[in-house]
Amino acid sequence: MKQEKQKSLATKISLWIVLFAGLIFISALGVFFNESRLAVQKEAIDHADQVLDNTVQRVDNIMDEVKVATDNTDWLITRHLNGPDSMFVYSRRILQNNPNLNGCSISFEPHYFESKGMYFSAYSFNDNGNIITTQEGNDHYQYFYMDWYQMPKLLDRPCWTEPFMDVNPDDITSPEMIISYCKPIKDDNGQFIGTISVDLSLSWLSNTIEQVKPYPNSYSIMIGKGGTFYVHPDTTKLFYQTIFTQTLLEPDTAITSLGHSMQAGEEGVREINVHGVDCYVFYKPLTDTGCSVGLVCPVSEVFSGYYRLINTVIGTFIVGLLLMLMVFSSIISKQLEPLEELAYQAEEIASGHFDDELQESGHNDEIGRLNNSFRNMQQSIVRQMEELKQTNEQKGRIEGELKIASDIQMSMLPKIFPPFPERDDIDVFGQLTPAKEVGGDLFDFFIRDEKLFFCIGDVSGKGVPASLYMVVTKALFRNISAHESSPGRIITSLNNVMAQDNDSNMFVTMFVGVLDLPTGRLHYCNAGHDAPLLIGNIGAGFLPVDSNLPVGAMPEWDFKQQETLIDPDTSILLYTDGLTEAENISHDQFGMDRITDLAHRLQKERTFIPTAIIGAMTEAVHVFVGEADQSDDLTMLAIQYTKHHQDITFQRTLTLINDLKRVPRLNTFIDEVCEAVGFDMATTMQINLAIEEAVVNVMNYAYPAGTKGDITIEAKSNGTEVMFVISDTGTPFDPTAKAEVDITLSAEDRSIGGLGIHLIRQIMDHINYERSDGHNVLTLTKQINK
Amino acid sequence: MEVKINTQDSVTTAQLIGRLDTPASQEISGDFDNLMQYAAGTVILDCTELEYISSSGLRLFLSLRKAAASKGGKVIVKAINKDIRSVFMMTGFLNLFEIQD
Numbered sequence: 001m002k003q004e005k006q007k008s009l010a011t012k013i014s015l016w017i018v019l020f021a022g023l024i025f026i027s028a029l030g031v032f033f034n035e036s037r038l039a040v041q042k043e044a045i046d047h048a049d050q051v052l053d054n055t056v057q058r059v060d061n062i063m064d065e066v067k068v069a070t071d072n073t074d075w076l077i078t079r080h081l082n083g084p085d086s087m088f089v090y091s092r093r094i095l096q097n098n099p100n101l102n103g104c105s106i107s108f109e110p111h112y113f114e115s116k117g118m119y120f121s122a123y124s125f126n127d128n129g130n131i132i133t134t135q136e137g138n139d140h141y142q143y144f145y146m147d148w149y150q151m152p153k154l155l156d157r158p159c160w161t162e163p164f165m166d167v168n169p170d171d172i173t174s175p176e177m178i179i180s181y182c183k184p185i186k187d188d189n190g191q192f193i194g195t196i197s198v199d200l201s202l203s204w205l206s207n208t209i210e211q212v213k214p215y216p217n218s219y220s221i222m223i224g225k226g227g228t229f230y231v232h233p234d235t236t237k238l239f240y241q242t243i244f245t246q247t248l249l250e251p252d253t254a255i256t257s258l259g260h261s262m263q264a265g266e267e268g269v270r271e272i273n274v275h276g277v278d279c280y281v282f283y284k285p286l287t288d289t290g291c292s293v294g295l296v297c298p299v300s301e302v303f304s305g306y307y308r309l310i311n312t313v314i315g316t317f318i319v320g321l322l323l324m325l326m327v328f329s330s331i332i333s334k335q336l337e338p339l340e341e342l343a344y345q346a347e348e349i350a351s352g353h354f355d356d357e358l359q360e361s362g363h364n365d366e367i368g369r370l371n372n373s374f375r376n377m378q379q380s381i382v383r384q385m386e387e388l389k390q391t392n393e394q395k396g397r398i399e400g401e402l403k404i405a406s407d408i409q410m411s412m413l414p415k416i417f418p419p420f421p422e423r424d425d426i427d428v429f430g431q432l433t434p435a436k437e438v439g440g441d442l443f444d445f446f447i448r449d450e451k452l453f454f455c456i457g458d459v460s461g462k463g464v465p466a467s468l469y470m471v472v473t474k475a476l477f478r479n480i481s482a483h484e485s486s487p488g489r490i491i492t493s494l495n496n497v498m499a500q501d502n503d504s505n506m507f508v509t510m511f512v513g514v515l516d517l518p519t520g521r522l523h524y525c526n527a528g529h530d531a532p533l534l535i536g537n538i539g540a541g542f543l544p545v546d547s548n549l550p551v552g553a554m555p556e557w558d559f560k561q562q563e564t565l566i567d568p569d570t571s572i573l574l575y576t577d578g579l580t581e582a583e584n585i586s587h588d589q590f591g592m593d594r595i596t597d598l599a600h601r602l603q604k605e606r607t608f609i610p611t612a613i614i615g616a617m618t619e620a621v622h623v624f625v626g627e628a629d630q631s632d633d634l635t636m637l638a639i640q641y642t643k644h645h646q647d648i649t650f651q652r653t654l655t656l657i658n659d660l661k662r663v664p665r666l667n668t669f670i671d672e673v674c675e676a677v678g679f680d681m682a683t684t685m686q687i688n689l690a691i692e693e694a695v696v697n698v699m700n701y702a703y704p705a706g707t708k709g710d711i712t713i714e715a716k717s718n719g720t721e722v723m724f725v726i727s728d729t730g731t732p733f734d735p736t737a738k739a740e741v742d743i744t745l746s747a748e749d750r751s752i753g754g755l756g757i758h759l760i761r762q763i764m765d766h767i768n769y770e771r772s773d774g775h776n777v778l779t780l781t782k783q784i785n786k
Numbered sequence: 787m788e789v790k791i792n793t794q795d796s797v798t799t800a801q802l803i804g805r806l807d808t809p810a811s812q813e814i815s816g817d818f819d820n821l822m823q824y825a826a827g828t829v830i831l832d833c834t835e836l837e838y839i840s841s842s843g844l845r846l847f848l849s850l851r852k853a854a855a856s857k858g859g860k861v862i863v864k865a866i867n868k869d870i871r872s873v874f875m876m877t878g879f880l881n882l883f884e885i886q887d
Contacts, residue, residue, distance in 0.1 A: 660808050660809045660812065661809055663807050663808050663809050664807070664809070667805075667807065681869075682868065682869050682872070685838060685869045686869070686872070686873070688838070689838070689839075689840060689841075689873060692807060692808060692840050693840065693841050696808045696840070696841075696842070743876075743877055743878025743881075744878060744881070745878075746882075747848065747851045747852055747855050747882045748852065748855050748856075750848065750878075750882070752845050752848055752849060753845075755841040755844050755845065755848075755877055756841040758876075758877060759841055759873070759876060759877060762876040762877075763876070
């Protein structure tokens with residue numbers, strides 16, 4: 001794949017270069033070829049023309065020789081007309097002087113010489129070098145009728161005959177085509193007396209012409225006045241065909257035109273197709289004879305050198321281009337090798353092998369720079385990947401830890417609902433929806449000594465810092481309220497701890513309530529939190545609260561506690577600002593109005609069940625918020641209080657003064673009560689112990705030493721349980737607020753005190769303290785197990 | 787409430803008779819102060835006839851136990867009835883004292 005890509009790139013570039021080079025060469029060669037063709041053509045025409053000129057010149061020269069020889073003999077003849085036999089000498093001498101001549105006759109009019117009779121013609125001919133001289137003319141060969149004799153006589157001037165067959169029947173030589181120069185012989189009176197005729201062998205002439213061969217397949221032709229072929233390589237055409245014969249079968253205007261031009265004695269050159277071969281025909285007339293000589297040269301041969309040149313050049317050109325292609329391809333491939341290596345490395349990296357070491361390029365060119373840039377990029381990627389990996393690991397770890405933290409945080413909240421299934425006087429439901437993994441909201445509740453301790457809080461900020469603060473707050477709330485029943489003091493203690501060393505200046509808005517379940521009395525303290533809603537039979541509205549300060553804001557702040565009486569069947573709804581400030585996508589807040597509207601609706605519908613209240617509120621918020629993200633923790637806690645309707649079946653009261661000596665009286669009273677409600681002896685003894693501890697406690701601590709005071713013990717029963725209500729008017733004292741003794745400690749470590757309240761808790765089922773109307777009211781309850 | 791103290795060699799036996807309620811504890815606190823003197827040895831609190839014990843009574847027991855612990859002696863509680871045993875259990879005293887039947 002890489003190989004192919006890389007190859008194709010090298011090939012592509014090479015091809016483009018070669019293509020361009022080819023185009024340039026072709027253009028140059030085109031011009032070159034065209035020019036050289038013209039030059040070659042001109043050269044060929046000139047050459048052929050010259051050759052033809054030379055030929056015609058040679059023929060003319062021969063003919064001139066003939067003429068000269070004839071003219072030189074002419075005057076001798078007229079001078080020696082008196083000696084006819086000398087004619088033989090002259091005839092012979094001409095041949096002797098001109099070996100090229102075939103024959104010579106000096107012929108006279110019939111009966112010119114009386115002595116010679118009717119016929120006298122001195123004829124010499126060249127028989128292969130031997131000159132033979134005879135007297136010609138007889139009854140079978142009446143020469144004076146022959147053309148060569150008649151023509152000069154009729155024309156009255158020297159002339160060339162048309163070629164003709166020398167057909168003297170007496171001639172011992174083989175007949176042959178000859179052409180004769182004939183000249184009239186005149187006597188002194190200018191009277192025609194005979195003809196001197198010099199023969200030239202046509203074959204010799206045609207040999208001379210045919211010898212002209214400028215190209216291997218070129219040939220010469222000669223036609224007579226009538227267009228008859230006298231010279232032609234195809235001897236069958238000789239004398240029997242004319243130049244026009246062929247056009248009778250296949251009309252060819254070019255040939256016809258050429259024939260006419262040659263007949264007219266013109267000279268020139270024509271391009272003619274002869275039997276399928278393109279030829280140049282150069283033609284020129286032969287002087288005096290009326291013949292025309294043509295030189296036929298096949299175009300291919302005229303241009304053969306040119307074509308060879310073209311072929312060589314084109315061959316060289318193609319070979320050169322191929323070589324160029326190979327060389328360029330090879331060079332580019334070689335140059336691209338680092339790029340190929342780089343591409344391979346890049347693919348390796350792309351397939352995830354980031355760690356592959358990339359070689360540093362030694363090249364200083366663009367590819368080298370690319371290689372080095374890529375190498376830097378790869379190293380950078382490896383570094384970034386490593387960092388990303390670490391970051392992801394870290395993030396994963398943090399997320400994991402956050403999840404654990406979230407689990408821990410959520411597990412710290414009450415999560416079993418209903419929390420007090422055995423009780424019919426109280427129902428609680430709480431719900432916390434954090435905006436992030438961990439949040440800063442909290443709620444908590446528990447029952448201690450017939451009091452419901454509950455709180456809701458919202459730590460400033462969100463996320464981990466808030467969650468840490470939340471955990472501390474909740475732990476402290478539990479810790480402090482384990483032995484402190486006053487919400488004011490609980491919050492004050494909390495505040496003192498939290499405000500100390502509060503370098504991060506975090507704080508918690510908080511509401512802490514302590515609901516006395518037997519009486520419905522609610523003590524509460526608000527630390528900068530939203531006022532809870534009360535929804536009950538008589539209506540719905542906010543609990544009036546002092547805002548105080550948020551917890552942690554300022555140390556040593558004295559938080560004011562408030563109290564109210566909760567009507568039976570009333571529900572208390574506590575919430576954080578995640579409810580009031582829940583935002584929809586338009587950033588409108590859910591707001592207090594919607595909350596109170598909903599509260600009124602719930603009140604009208606008599607919906608007081610905690611899960612129903614919170615469910616309705618949650619749904620309303622969700623509908624309002626819609627698609628918007630939850631911006632803050634949303635926490636709600638609903639408490640429904642339903643007072644016991646006690647059906648007292650037994651009631652007895654004892655009042656004692658604060659004197660320990662009255663304890664036996666107390667024991668007697670307890671024994672009587674226990675017997676009346678049906679406790680067994682062992683339980684009776686234990687109840688005795690518990691009540692004695694409680695009463696002695698009051699005797700010892702409620703009133704200042706030396707002052708008298710009353711202690712009232714009211715015992716009442718509804719058949720299922722017995723309540724002992726111990727009340728006094730002494731100084732406020734909450735025995736339930738004492739820390740539990742640790743009974744597992746060794747004797748040395750154990751304190752002497754605290755045993756009494758411990759025994760009370762052990763023995764009785766419920767213990768409840770209330771400071772009410774200037775009275776300390778301690779209620780101890782014991783179930784009757786029948 | 788009556789306490790009978792009988793010392794033989796290093797073993798001091800205190801017989802507790804009656805109800806050890808809060809007033810009774812005050813009543814017999816002097817006797818327990820006496821018993822402290824023997825805390826270096828073995829003090830047996832014989833509860834055979836002890837009917838009832840309040841937290842003040844338990845405090846007396848614990849004070850004696852602490853004294854014995856500091857002096858290297860020991861306190862044996864003998865023959866407590868079922869009810870008192872349950873009180874001992876509730877308060878963890880079963881672990882603090884050597885109990886004899």
